[in-house]
Amino acid sequence: xxxxxxxxxxxxxxxxxxxxxxxxxxxxxxxxxxxxxxxxxxxxxxxxxxxxxxxxxxxxxxxxxxxxxxxxxxxxxxxxxxxxxxxxxxxxxxxxxxxxxxxxxxxxxxxxxxxxxxxxxxxxxxxxxxxxxxxxxxxxxxxxxxxxxxxxxxxxxxxxxxxxxxxxxxxxxxxxxxxxxxxxxxxxxxxxxxxxxxxxxxxxxxxxxxxxxxxxxxxxxxxxxxxxxxxxxxxxxxxxxxxxxxxxxxxxxxxxxxxxxxxxxxxxxxxxxxxxxxxxxxxxxxxxxxxxxxxxxxxxxxxxxxxxxxxxxxxxxxxxxxxxxxxxxxxxxxxxxxxxxxxxxxxxxxxxxxxxxxxxxxxxxxxxxxxxxxxxxxxxxxxxxxxxxx
Ligand code: HEC
Numbered sequence: 001x002x003x004x005x006x007x008x009x010x011x012x013x014x015x016x017x018x019x020x021x022x023x024x025x026x027x028x029x030x031x032x033x034x035x036x037x038x039x040x041x042x043x044x045x046x047x048x049x050x051x052x053x054x055x056x057x058x059x060x061x062x063x064x065x066x067x068x069x070x071x072x073x074x075x076x077x078x079x080x081x082x083x084x085x086x087x088x089x090x091x092x093x094x095x096x097x098x099x100x101x102x103x104x105x106x107x108x109x110x111x112x113x114x115x116x117x118x119x120x121x122x123x124x125x126x127x128x129x130x131x132x133x134x135x136x137x138x139x140x141x142x143x144x145x146x147x148x149x150x151x152x153x154x155x156x157x158x159x160x161x162x163x164x165x166x167x168x169x170x171x172x173x174x175x176x177x178x179x180x181x182x183x184x185x186x187x188x189x190x191x192x193x194x195x196x197x198x199x200x201x202x203x204x205x206x207x208x209x210x211x212x213x214x215x216x217x218x219x220x221x222x223x224x225x226x227x228x229x230x231x232x233x234x235x236x237x238x239x240x241x242x243x244x245x246x247x248x249x250x251x252x253x254x255x256x257x258x259x260x261x262x263x264x265x266x267x268x269x270x271x272x273x274x275x276x277x278x279x280x281x282x283x284x285x286x287x288x289x290x291x292x293x294x295x296x297x298x299x300x301x302x303x304x305x306x307x308x309x310x311x312x313x314x315x316x317x318x319x320x321x322x323x324x325x326x327x328x329x330x331x332x333x334x335x336x337x338x339x340x341x342x343x344x345x346x347x348x349x350x351x352x353x354x355x356x357x358x359x360x361x362x363x364x365x366x367x368x369x370x371x372x373x374x375x376x377x378x379x380x381x382x383x384x385x386x387x388x389x390x
Contacts, residue, residue, distance in 0.1 A: 006099065006103075009099055010099055010100065013095045016088065016092045017089060021093075023088075024085035024086050024088075024089045025218050025222070027082050027085060034067075035067070036261050038053060038067055040052060040053075041053045046066075048069075049069055049071070050067070050069075051066075051068065051069060052066070053065065053066045071193075072196040073194070074193070075190060075194055081186075083178055083183050086174070086179070087175065087179065089171070090171065093171055094116075097164075101161065101164075108157065111153075111156065111165070112168070115149065115153065115169050116165075116169055119172065120173055123142065123173050127213075143244070146247065147241075147244050149166065150162065150166060150244060153240075154234075154239045154240040158311075158314050159234025159235055159236070159314075160227070162243075163228075163233070163234050163239070164224065166224055167223075167225045170220060170224065171221050171225075173217065174217050174221065177210035177213060178210075178214070181206065182210055185206055185207040186207060188200070189203050189204060215254065215258070219250035222250075223247075224243075224247075231311040235308050235311035235314075236285040238284045238285060241284055242281050245280055246277065246281070248277075249273050253273050253274065256269045296383040296384075297387045303377050303384075304381060307377075312365075320362075321366060322361075325388055327347075327385060328342055328347070328385060332346070332359055333359070333360040334357050335359070337360075344382060347382050347385055348378065351369050351381060
């Protein structure tokens with residue numbers, strides 16, 4: 001496929017993905033809010049059939065919503081379902097994954113498919129099993145499994161791809177919950193009512209459990225999807241722990257927000273949770289220190305990590321910068337077709353003023369380090385790059 005077509009497809013899918021996700025998460029947040037703001041109906045006669053009601057004004061219209069308990073045979077002719085938001089989010093997200101990651105690397109695609117499919121299977125079986133009836137244990141087991149996957153993916157992929165794949169895995173679980181549990185259970189409930197039988201409470205409860213999982217996963221998934229913009233999070237050795245802390249903290253923040261109607265301290269709890277997470281992450285990814293006698297190459301290697309060079313130059317299914325392995329002394333082809341030998345002067349210039357010579361096949365996105373890194377650091381970096389072999 002030509003890069004032009006890929007670029008357009010990328011734009012279309014990304015745009016559609018964001019719109020669908022806003023609709024999905026937006027309606028989920030709106031219904032949670034609606035549910036928690038219902039008051040008992042003003043009309044005495046309705047108390048048996050209406051669980052709660054709510055008056056709203058928006059966009060020049062007055063709306064009156066009621067949450068009803070339906071009796072057999074009372075199904076309205078037109079009933080709106082909310083499912084295509086979820087399916088469209090997953091389908092456009094998966095297309096993006098194929099386009100940006102899977103087409104670039106066969107191994108990356110295999111790992112991605114295994115993580116998405118395997119993640120869903122393990123999660124679904126776990127919550128169908130006896131463990132799923134002990135909620136706290138189920139959540140704890142899921143978190144331990146998440147940490148294991150995070151550890152493994154951060155080893156085999158770049159940190160950036162690992163975060164995105166885990167976001168896609170959790171997003172797949174959310175869409176799977178809608179497709180396999182929530183919608184089919186709602187259909188069964190309605191079918192029973194149509195057939196003149198009463199509500200099966202268990203079906204509703206089961207749908208509610210999966211819907212609650214989805215609710216707690218929204219913030220962690222949003223963070224993982226946006227994490228590409230925050231290299232500080234994943235370009236360090238402990239990225240897999242950073243991921244765990246962020247997932248825990250964001251699920252906790254979602255919890256404080258969910259219970260804010262009956263928990264007056266929800267705001268300090270939210271700020272507190274955020275601060276604890278931020279401070280622990282800052283400690284975790286604090287630059288490592290070297291011993292006194294470290295060689296120039298060792299120092300260069302550390303600077304390469306601490307200065308974030310790894311974020312773009314580390315090997316992985318999607319790599320924004322060229323591999324620097326074995327670069328020293330090798331000819332480099334530039335965008336204008338000319339070629340240049342990667343000697344010390346070239347490396348120096350590539351780091352301080354990268355926009356001067358752009359390597360063929362790459363975008364001019366490397367930030368200039370002129371005035372940012374010291375001469376000493378630059379020398380250590382160059383010693384490291386000279387020695388960088390497979
Ligand atoms: C935002 C991503 C990004 C970061 C961060 C980054 N680079 Fe780059 N780098 C690139 C890209 C893209 C290219 C290829 C395009 C170009 O020549 O500018 C490149 C090119 C280079 C080259 C020339 C490579 C060749 O094949 O000829 C060197 C050397 C280099 N980078 C070193 C570094 C060092 C050292 C750091 C950290 C101090 C760093 N880069 C940080 C993206 C990045």
